[in-house]
Amino acid sequence: MEPILNVKNLTMNFGGLKALDNVNIAVEKGQIAALIGPNGAGKTTFFNCITGIYEPSEGHVEITPPGKPTQRLNGLKTNIVAEKGLARTFQNIRLFEGMTVLENVMIGRHCRLKSGIISAMLRPSAQKDEEQKAVSDSYRILEKIGLDKYVNEMAVNLPYGAQRRLEIARALATDPFLLLLDEPAAGMNPQETKELDELIIWLRDNEDLSILLIEHDMKLVMSLSDNIHVVDYGRKIAEGTPREVKSNSDVIKAYLGDDSEDA
Amino acid sequence: MVTKKEIKQSFFIALWFIVLTFPIMVIKINTIKHTVLFRWGNILWVGIAGFGASLVWNYFLRMKEEKKKTGVKDDIPVVHRLLQNEKFRNPFLAAVGVFFLAYPFIFPMYHTSIMITALVYVMLGLGLNIVVGLAGLLDLGYVAFYAVGAYAYALLNLHYGLSFWVVLPISAMLGAICGTMLGYPVLKLKGDYLAIVTLGFGEIIRIILENWDSFSNGPRGIPNIPAPSFFGYQFEQHASVVYIYFIVIALVLLTIFFVNRLENSRIGRAWIALRDDEIACQAMGIDKVKTKLTAFALGATWAALGGVVFAAKTSYINPMSFTIWESITILCVVVIGGMGSAIGVIAGALVLILVPEYLRAMAEYRMLVFGALQVIVMVFKPEGLIKSVRKTYKFEKVKE
Ligand SMILES: Nc1ncnc2c1ncn2[C@@H]1O[C@H](COP(=O)(O)OP(=O)(O)OP(=O)(O)O)[C@@H](O)[C@H]1O
Ligand SMILES: [Mg+2]
Numbered sequence: 195m196e197p198i199l200n201v202k203n204l205t206m207n208f209g210g211l212k213a214l215d216n217v218n219i220a221v222e223k224g225q226i227a228a229l230i231g232p233n234g235a236g237k238t239t240f241f242n243c244i245t246g247i248y249e250p251s252e253g254h255v256e257i258t259p260p261g262k263p264t265q266r267l268n269g270l271k272t273n274i275v276a277e278k279g280l281a282r283t284f285q286n287i288r289l290f291e292g293m294t295v296l297e298n299v300m301i302g303r304h305c306r307l308k309s310g311i312i313s314a315m316l317r318p319s320a321q322k323d324e325e326q327k328a329v330s331d332s333y334r335i336l337e338k339i340g341l342d343k344y345v346n347e348m349a350v351n352l353p354y355g356a357q358r359r360l361e362i363a364r365a366l367a368t369d370p371f372l373l374l375l376d377e378p379a380a381g382m383n384p385q386e387t388k389e390l391d392e393l394i395i396w397l398r399d400n401e402d403l404s405i406l407l408i409e410h411d412m413k414l415v416m417s418l419s420d421n422i423h424v425v426d427y428g429r430k431i432a433e434g435t436p437r438e439v440k441s442n443s444d445v446i447k448a449y450l451g452d453d454s455e456d457a
Numbered sequence: 458m459v460t461k462k463e464i465k466q467s468f469f470i471a472l473w474f475i476v477l478t479f480p481i482m483v484i485k486i487n488t489i490k491h492t493v494l495f496r497w498g499n500i501l502w503v504g505i506a507g508f509g510a511s512l513v514w515n516y517f518l519r520m521k522e523e524k525k526k527t528g529v530k531d532d533i534p535v536v537h538r539l540l541q542n543e544k545f546r547n548p549f550l551a552a553v554g555v556f557f558l559a560y561p562f563i564f565p566m567y568h569t570s571i572m573i574t575a576l577v578y579v580m581l582g583l584g585l586n587i588v589v590g591l592a593g594l595l596d597l598g599y600v601a602f603y604a605v606g607a608y609a610y611a612l613l614n615l616h617y618g619l620s621f622w623v624v625l626p627i628s629a630m631l632g633a634i635c636g637t638m639l640g641y642p643v644l645k646l647k648g649d650y651l652a653i654v655t656l657g658f659g660e661i662i663r664i665i666l667e668n669w670d671s672f673s674n675g676p677r678g679i680p681n682i683p684a685p686s687f688f689g690y691q692f693e694q695h696a697s698v699v700y701i702y703f704i705v706i707a708l709v710l711l712t713i714f715f716v717n718r719l720e721n722s723r724i725g726r727a728w729i730a731l732r733d734d735e736i737a738c739q740a741m742g743i744d745k746v747k748t749k750l751t752a753f754a755l756g757a758t759w760a761a762l763g764g765v766v767f768a769a770k771t772s773y774i775n776p777m778s779f780t781i782w783e784s785i786t787i788l789c790v791v792v793i794g795g796m797g798s799a800i801g802v803i804a805g806a807l808v809l810i811l812v813p814e815y816l817r818a819m820a821e822y823r824m825l826v827f828g829a830l831q832v833i834v835m836v837f838k839p840e841g842l843i844k845s846v847r848k849t850y851k852f853e854k855v856k857e
Contacts, residue, residue, distance in 0.1 A: 247736060247740070281740075284737065293726070294847050294848075297726055304741060305743065306742075311751060314722035314725070325722070
């Protein structure tokens with residue numbers, strides 16, 4: 195079967211800097227895959243390239259959504275990529291601060307709703323039904339993620355860990371088949387991290403999702419992942435199961451060579 | 458408690474103000490007699506005022522800091538609390554309704570006329586609020602769309618004899634088209650850059666109107682614009698003002714009604730998302746181009762409608778009514794009233810337009826006062842006089 199995400203020879207140049215150099219990564223359906231590497235390795239850049247925030251200098255990004263033919267993502271606008279079913283979170287939380295928790299999730303529903311200006315002004319029953327459904331769908335998602343108690347709070351007033359979870363809730367609302375999480379555990383305490391671990395597994399098993407996550411918390415990565423991709427200086431240096439990656443000499447070198455990561 | 462440090466600081470601020478205002482407060486040049494008069498006494502007054510103002514300023518700053526420390530984050534404005542309270546809401550709205558209905562019959566025509574102006578600004582403010590307050594696009598050329606509406610009525614009436622009621626929907630459409638036309642080239646711009654380009658756009662429209670004689674009659678403007686008719690019946694002057702007053706009231710109500718619905722809709726949420734974080738907004742599947750253009754188009758629509766009413770009310774328009782100052786006044790209404798907050802914008806328009814009209818002495822210093830108000834609001838109440846409050850939803854737990 196085709197992998198649901200297939201990235202071939204992806205290269206991203208920033209001026210003279212090769213942030214990504216010929217990277218190949220494939221994610222299978224139903225997998226939890228991890229993308230790891232030292233700081234500045236190019237992980238976030240990889241996400242930005244597949245979600246259309248950056249246009250890759252070279253390479254192919256292909257997706258095969260469940261039950262649909264393979265298609266290329268290169269050159270598509272970010273919002274179209276989201277519509278195709280790739281949803282992401284951000285390393286530095288990017289919630290909508292002027293909105294409540296529920297509205298943040300409803301923004302995720304946006305691309306699955308239809309009503310336009312005229313129907314917003316006249317509110318025919320179809321629009322009302324759609325709106326009501328969006329509200330209850332979003333609330334349902336908050337319940338799943340365990341944020342329903344905050345529903346009418348302003349998003350900025352949430353504790354840090356809850357904000358990270360809200361980013362996941364918002365991404366889920368776009369009905370993705372692949373969830374891209376950029377350091378979802380960053381800044382979380384051990385208890386929150388444990389809950390996140392459970393949430394990610396639950397999402398894969400119950401929501402029919404595949405997940406690709408970037409993470410520095412090795413304990414989390416090793417316990418969660420089916421498959422790990424390691425990048426360093428924009429190059430992919432290893433791939434395999436947690437066990438394989440842990441004993442890979444290149445990986446050990448990359449991590450030990452970087453003083454911010456060992457310890 | 459006033460600390461020693463504050464007194465010292467206030468002293469220097471007073472000194473600074475004396476130096477700063479020396480040329481205007483102390484020196485007086487009489488150009489006819491060619492003499493220079495030094496009014497030394499004024500130094501004292503400036504000093505005392507500066508010293509006092511600085512102390513008061515510090516006092517309020519401290520109050521604000523303390524309030525922040527005690528951690529009341531969600532202080533919902535009183536008006537919102539009243540409106541949320543079922544018991545108050547209906548009597549409150551009824552009282553407001555009765556006041557505005559009775560207004561033109563209680564007060565002389567002059568006051569009605571001023572109120573019309575203020576209400577037109579409510580429309581303009583609510584329209585601009587879509588662009589600036591909700592979508593976060595700083596538009597300094599908003600007056601251009603106001604001009605589009607006013608000239609649409611004046612010219613279509615002059616050349617084709619179209620009536621107020623026919624032009625109203627046409628100008629709304631023209632406004633939307635012009636809004637889109639401005640929006641398209643500035644899609645990639647943000648913040649200051651956007652502000653400068655839109656400012657330029659506003660000026661271009663005014664300069665075109667001033668110089669394209671054969672089209673707009675240049676600086677002489679267009680006179681004899683008819684007041685709206687009532688099913689073909691033309692009122693005499695006084696009744697006509699009252700009639701326009703009620704038309705504006707109706708338009709304002711429509712504006713409030715529609716803008717409120719837009720704000721709490723799929724498209725309104727997209728505007729706010731775009732304002733808060735463009736990248737996250739796109740990553741959630743929102744089309745940036747479409748969302749920006751609808752904001753510009755809808756904002757412009759209300760400006761154009763306001764323009765038609767303005768032309769009908771004054772019966773004479775010329776390009777001087779559509780200068781950059783007009784844009785800035787409308788922007789002040791939005792910012793001081795409360796960005797993104799419809800009630801704030803309404804309050805802002807009424808205060809900022811009515812007060813200078815009645816305090817004629819102040820009218821001359823209008824921009825100075827607006828500027829000072831802006832600073833005060835930005836320091837003490839950055840969300841505006843009445844900040845916006847998002848809708849809250851009620852839920853029952855889903856039982857499985
Ligand atoms: N827009 C950009 N312009 C120029 N250089 C960039 C840009 N974005 C990223 N880079 C550079 O690309 C490299 C990879 O950055 P990236 O953010 O992808 O790293 P990362 O693996 O996500 O690191 P971290 O673990 O710290 O998040 C860095 O050297 C960074 O400075
Ligand atoms: Mg990163």
